[in-house]
Amino acid sequence: MPDQESMGEYNNRSEPSESRTVGNEPASEAQTTAPLSRRQLLKAGALGAAALAAAGGALARPGRGAAQGRGDSASPDAHGGPAEHSSHETMMSVGDVEVKPGSFDPTAFLTHFDTGKVSRLPSGQTLREYQIVAMDREVEVAPGVFFPAWTFNGQVPGPTIRCTEGDRVRVKFINGGSHPHTIHFHGIHAANMDGSFEIIPAGGVFTYDFDAEPFGLHLYHCHSVPLKRHIHKGLYGVFIIDPKEGRPQAREMVMMMNGFDTNFDGENEIYAVNTVAHHYQKHPIPIGLGEQVRVYLVNITEFDLINSFHLHGNFFRLYRTGTRLDQYEFTDTVMLCQGERAVLEFAYKFPGKFLFHAHQSEFAELGWTGLFDVQGRSNV
Amino acid sequence: MSEDALPSARPGHTRRTVPIWLKGMGPLLLLVVLVFLFLRFGPVGVFRQAFPPVEELTVERITLPRPGQMQVRVVNGGPEPVTIAQVTVDDAAWAHALNGGRTVGRLESRTITIPYPWVEGEPHTITLLTSTGTTFSGEVAVATQTPTADARYLSTFALLGVYAGVIPVFLGLLWLPFLRGIGQRWLDFFLSLTIGLLVFLGVDALAEALELAARVPGAFQGLSLVVLGTVGTLLVLMALGQWKGKTGAGGERSPMYVSMLIALGIGLHNLGEGLAIGSSYATGEIALGTFLVVGFLIHNTTEGLGIVAPIAHERPSLGHLVLLGALAGVPTVLGAWIGGFSYSPLWTTLFFAIGVGAIAQVVYELWRLFARRAEGGLARPLNVAGLLCGMLVMYATGLFVAG
Numbered sequence: 001m002p003d004q005e006s007m008g009e010y011n012n013r014s015e016p017s018e019s020r021t022v023g024n025e026p027a028s029e030a031q032t033t034a035p036l037s038r039r040q041l042l043k044a045g046a047l048g049a050a051a052l053a054a055a056g057g058a059l060a061r062p063g064r065g066a067a068q069g070r071g072d073s074a075s076p077d078a079h080g081g082p083a084e085h086s087s088h089e090t091m092m093s094v095g096d097v098e099v100k101p102g103s104f105d106p107t108a109f110l111t112h113f114d115t116g117k118v119s120r121l122p123s124g125q126t127l128r129e130y131q132i133v134a135m136d137r138e139v140e141v142a143p144g145v146f147f148p149a150w151t152f153n154g155q156v157p158g159p160t161i162r163c164t165e166g167d168r169v170r171v172k173f174i175n176g177g178s179h180p181h182t183i184h185f186h187g188i189h190a191a192n193m194d195g196s197f198e199i200i201p202a203g204g205v206f207t208y209d210f211d212a213e214p215f216g217l218h219l220y221h222c223h224s225v226p227l228k229r230h231i232h233k234g235l236y237g238v239f240i241i242d243p244k245e246g247r248p249q250a251r252e253m254v255m256m257m258n259g260f261d262t263n264f265d266g267e268n269e270i271y272a273v274n275t276v277a278h279h280y281q282k283h284p285i286p287i288g289l290g291e292q293v294r295v296y297l298v299n300i301t302e303f304d305l306i307n308s309f310h311l312h313g314n315f316f317r318l319y320r321t322g323t324r325l326d327q328y329e330f331t332d333t334v335m336l337c338q339g340e341r342a343v344l345e346f347a348y349k350f351p352g353k354f355l356f357h358a359h360q361s362e363f364a365e366l367g368w369t370g371l372f373d374v375q376g377r378s379n380v
Numbered sequence: 381m382s383e384d385a386l387p388s389a390r391p392g393h394t395r396r397t398v399p400i401w402l403k404g405m406g407p408l409l410l411l412v413v414l415v416f417l418f419l420r421f422g423p424v425g426v427f428r429q430a431f432p433p434v435e436e437l438t439v440e441r442i443t444l445p446r447p448g449q450m451q452v453r454v455v456n457g458g459p460e461p462v463t464i465a466q467v468t469v470d471d472a473a474w475a476h477a478l479n480g481g482r483t484v485g486r487l488e489s490r491t492i493t494i495p496y497p498w499v500e501g502e503p504h505t506i507t508l509l510t511s512t513g514t515t516f517s518g519e520v521a522v523a524t525q526t527p528t529a530d531a532r533y534l535s536t537f538a539l540l541g542v543y544a545g546v547i548p549v550f551l552g553l554l555w556l557p558f559l560r561g562i563g564q565r566w567l568d569f570f571l572s573l574t575i576g577l578l579v580f581l582g583v584d585a586l587a588e589a590l591e592l593a594a595r596v597p598g599a600f601q602g603l604s605l606v607v608l609g610t611v612g613t614l615l616v617l618m619a620l621g622q623w624k625g626k627t628g629a630g631g632e633r634s635p636m637y638v639s640m641l642i643a644l645g646i647g648l649h650n651l652g653e654g655l656a657i658g659s660s661y662a663t664g665e666i667a668l669g670t671f672l673v674v675g676f677l678i679h680n681t682t683e684g685l686g687i688v689a690p691i692a693h694e695r696p697s698l699g700h701l702v703l704l705g706a707l708a709g710v711p712t713v714l715g716a717w718i719g720g721f722s723y724s725p726l727w728t729t730l731f732f733a734i735g736v737g738a739i740a741q742v743v744y745e746l747w748r749l750f751a752r753r754a755e756g757g758l759a760r761p762l763n764v765a766g767l768l769c770g771m772l773v774m775y776a777t778g779l780f781v782a783g
Contacts, residue, residue: 090475090495093466142473144465144482144511262513269468269509277473365472 091365093277095143104139104155106274107283110253113162113240116169125211127168130161134177134222134235141260141270142277142367149234150177150222156275157256157300158220158237165215165244171208175200181230182206184223185239186339188213196223215243217322217341219256219298232261232302238341240296243325250292250345253285257299257307257336257358257368268303270367271358277367280356289351289376295344296322299336307368308335309344310359316346333359348374435462435510437484438597439518441659441723442506443526450494452506452518456484457597463511469496470504487599498523527661527720537658537720541713544657544676545650549643549709552684553701559692565762567692568750572763574686575746576770578645581683582739584778585649586610588656589732595725602729609733610740613648617641617741636700638690638745643707645738646683650708652732654715659723661716678777682770683708690749 099105116128132152139149139156152158163169175181179202184195189210192198200206222235238254258275259268270277287293295316301307310333317328322343334342348354357369436458443451450469456462463483467476476494484490498504504520527533559567589609593602687704696704719728750757758767 091472092475093473094475141513142466142509144463145509145513146511147513260513262509263515265515269513269515362471366468367473 092281092369093142093367096282097140097143097276097279102154104275106272106276106279107285109155109157109160109274110255110280110285111251112160113252113254114159115162121168125166125168126164127170128163128212130159130169130171131174132158132171132183133174134181136177139234139275141262141272141275145262145270147234147260147262147270150179150181150230151234152183152237156234156236157258158235160238160240160254160296161220162240162242163212164242165212167212169208169210169212173200173206173208175202175204175206178202179230180204180224181222181235182224183208183220185210185220186218187239187241194223195220199224212241214323215241217296217298217343219300219339219341221300228302231300232259236300238296238298240322245325247294247325248292248345250294251287252294252296254296255298255309257297257301257309259301259304259307259363259368261303266303268301268366271301271307271363272367273370278369280370284353284371284373286373286375287348289374290347290349292345292347293372296341297334297336297344298341299338301338301363304338304360304363306335306337306360307363308333308359310357311344311346312355313350313352314346314348314354316344319343319345335359348372350374351376434458435460435512435514436598437462437464437508437510437516438595439506439508439516440489440597440725442518442520444498444520444523445526445528447525448495448497450496450498450504450506450520452492452494452508453489454484454492454508454516455489455597456486457599459486459599461485464490464492464508465511466509467492467494468507468509469494471507487597500524533720534717537661537716538713540657541654541710541716545654545680545712546705546709548677548680549646549684549687550705551681552686553688553705555685556688556692556696556701559689567689568760569762569766570685570689570692571746571750572758572766573770573773574642574689575743575758576767576772577682577686577774578642578739578743578746578770579767580771580774580778581646581649582736582743584774585652585732585735585739588652589729589736592725592729592732596729597726600726602725605726605729606733606736609730610737613734613737614740614744617738618744635690635694636696638742638749639687639696639704640707641738641742641745642690643687643704645735645742646687646708647711648731648735648738650680650683651711651715652728652735654712654717655719655723655728655731656715657712658716658719659728661720674780676780678780680709682773682777686770690746 114130116130119127119129121127133154135151135154137149137151137154138146139151141147149156161169161171169185171183171185173183180199182195182199185193185208187210193208193210195208198206218239218241220237220239222230224230236256236258238256240254255273256275257271257273259272260270260275261267262269272279274280295309297309299307315330315332318331318334319325319328320342322341328345334344336342351374354372354374355369356372357364436456438455438457440453440455442453445451452467454464461483464478465482467474474494474496476492479491479493480488492508494506496504498520500523502523504523505517506520507515507517509515527536559570562570586606589606590603593606596602596605684705687708688701715731747758750763758764
């Protein structure tokens with residue numbers, strides 16, 4: 001694929017990544033069988049039906065080394081080469097968001113849980129202490145696209161707060177941003193711990209102190225007005241309360257469905273799970289064959305009524321809000337309103353690359369698409 | 381400009397300390413020095429704002445060179461460089477390649493190639509997402525493959541130009557014997573009618589120019605271009621008229637000269653028209669149906685009448701007539717060729733503006749022609765009727781082509 005280079009002028013991660021070379025096999029079959037059906041293929045891809053798996057590494061190959069946005073030259077593409085072997089790799093943001101030290105890495109965020117500073121109260125209750133600082137910060141939501149965000153701890157979404165039912169949770173909130181903010185935790189707590197009326201001015205400090213209940217998958221977000229702006233600018237995060245008896249062993253990951261209205265016209269230009277458009281499509285999430293996977297899925301998408309999650313080649317057990325351990329639905333698609341969340345559990349029967357994405361094609365094509373890379377032998 | 385051409389303010393003052401050219405250049409040189417000092421040491425920061433600069437990108441042209449490929453030409457007409465970070469087509473992030481860096485400097489342009497499977501006959505929207513998250517969009521009204529400059533394309537547009545420009549003009553020229561046979565009063569009527577036609581065409585061209593000026597990237601100042609093109613052409617043609625075209629003692633224009641001017645003015649208008657047709661056809665905005673071509677045929681035939689009216693009592697050679705027809709009609713072909721594969725709102729605006737200036741000059745000449753006649757000039761009822769008829773005819777035949 002000689003002219004791929006023309007699309008790859010963005011910097012890639014500095015370390016070599018496996019994802020650069022993966023992902024061509026599933027689509028090559030479709031390509032070789034019918035070059036004429038390219039349109040149908042792409043159309044199918046838009047619906048998330050065909051093997052979008054090809055997308056994985058095709059665009060995430062080494063760039064030209066120069067810094068993005070500096071007028072570095074893309075190789076002129078006089079003959080428009082990309083169309084020659086057009087496939088799902090074309091439906092994607094170009095380039096890759098470089099992960100620098102201290103910047104947000106969706107891959108790291110996926111499996112990172114902040115369980116706080118743990119100690120024991122005289123009563124025997126477990127105390128978990130956290131610190132969250134609101135700060136203004138520009139985040140790269142797609143390669144080369146910078147969004148002037150308001151963040152918790154400099155990242156969007158904020159850190160994933162995790163505790164166990166019955167724990168004492170103490171969150172010290174420092175507002176280092178330029179506007180008044182709060183943290184409103186979903187859960188059962190006292191009125192003055194709700195983060196809706198005690199607005200913390202810029203420079204202010206407040207400590208939220210409550211017992212963790214009920215167990216389930218919750219979220220936290222700023223509740224200052226105008227609410228819409230405070231949320232879509234990035235002040236939100238996932239809040240997990242584990243049941244006392246725990247959940248079955250699984251590989252756990254957090255996915256917050258979000259969007260970014262980069263031109264502030266009241267519509268999202270970019271969609272994603274965990275902020276960066278197409279990140280998990282360019283860097284597929286490796287999971288083992290038959291391995292139990294648990295996804296903590298939260299929807300915070302502003303402006304659009306709903307968002308959704310669709311899993312390819314598999315079905316999942318769906319625990320709405322994660323507040324029950326025994327009741328679930330068996331499905332492959334779930335629709336969530338803003339603020340709604342669900343725990344998904346599944347294991348793959350077959351190896352290979354499988355898509356997951358919003359089943360709103362528009363969201364999927366504007367960034368909310370990812371891949372699971374199921375590794376292992378199918379006969380094991 | 382030389383020194384002795386200027387009246388000497390201080391006679392007797394012979395010490396030539398400073399050459400006159402330096403006196404003229406002095407302020408300019410100082411300006412250059414000051415701009416340099418300002419940029420180097422000045423308080424530029426004072427004028428900067430904390431928020432991102434206003435970005436401006438203009439989508440000049442979208443072409444569909446072949447199935448599965450789109451090309452977008454964009455120009456940065458804003459005050460600051462703009463970095464194109466992503467491209468979406470119909471709300472889907474899409475792969476693309478630029479013929480240069482992602483950062484487009486002021487007044488620079490880029491061509492973006494997008495491997496997108498566009499659908500014949502359907503509309504598409506291309507949106508450019510900049511590094512600050514600002515969006516700029518361009519639309520394809522009706523997707524159809526952009527013709528390439530091959531023999532088929534060139535002959536199609538040559539044929540179109542011949543039908544829409546050349547044939548009607550020559551047809552109009554055939555009114556010459558008729559105009560010879562009628563009396564002076566009726567000839568004046570037809571001359572007034574010519575003025576009416578020209579006024580209509582001039583206003584039409586001006587409207588086109590102003591409409592297009594809005595699509596010219598900001599830094600290129602579309603409106604100023606229109607004024608410059610119009611007034612500049614008018615002045616240049618008037619100056620040329622002073623220099624040439626005089627016959628006899630009274631400084632009166634030769635009729636042939638007036639006819640040439642009319643043909644030139646109409647030709648420039650038709651060049652703009654050709655550009656617009658070629659471009660619209662190439663980008664799928666119009667399908668050149670039989671109806672439209674017939675419309676142009678009818679619309680432009682009246683132009684030929686206007687050209688020959690001043691030379692009704694002359695004995696023009698066949699060569700002259702062919703020259704007149706070609707001057708008015710052939711630019712349609714040229715315009716269509718250019719417009720089809722190298723369309724830019726900037727140039728088309730300028731061509732239309734030049735057309736307006738040329739037509740204004742012709743109207744001015746004809747006005748003078750009438751003023752010199754003793755019989756009441758244009759204000760005579762029959763001539764007024766002619767003027768109105770000219771405009772009405774253009775309006776009525778315009779119904780065939782206006783979209």
